[in-house]
Amino acid sequence: MKSILTFVGVLFGFSVxxxxxxxxxxxxxxxxxxxxxxxxxxxxxxxxxxxxxxSYPTNAPDRSCGKPLMxxxxxxxxxxxDKGGGSxxxxxxxxxxxxxxxxxxxxxxGVLHTDKQ
Numbered sequence: 346m347k348s349i350l351t352f353v354g355v356l357f358g359f360s361v362x363x364x365x366x367x368x369x370x371x372x373x374x375x376x377x378x379x380x381x382x383x384x385x386x387x388x389x390x391x392x393x394x395x396x397x398x399x400s401y402p403t404n405a406p407d408r409s410c411g412k413p414l415m416x417x418x419x420x421x422x423x424x425x426x427d428k429g430g431g432s433x434x435x436x437x438x439x440x441x442x443x444x445x446x447x448x449x450x451x452x453x454x455g456v457l458h459t460d461k462q
Contacts, residue, residue: 372402374441385453397450398428400441415440417449427451 376398383395405412417437419426428449440447 372405372442372444374400374438375403376400376438376441382450387453388455393453395451395453396428397448398434398437399446399448400437401446402441402444405444413445415445415447417447418452419449421454426454 378398379396380399381394382397384392385395386392402412415437417428417433419428419430419433428451433449437447437449
């Protein structure tokens, strides 16, 4: 039992120390905006492109397991909202500065959005 607890303690200590790289906003980032990842038909029959913005660190070290991916989805109960809301842009960029690849996505909105864009 003691050896199991020691193993778990060492494993936990290693994982926590390894995660420290992603706490400080230390990386430079680039963003690719309005990438079309699909399309959807709204309730009025209009086909709309579904887009996302992606931010990623440019000078973060490559790990053997890759970089973490964070997907940010705006609120709005599928009736309103946009990936470009001010706080979502900040959130996307701040996670990228910490080493995550971060995507903020738009999705098909409900009956309140039936005009052609």
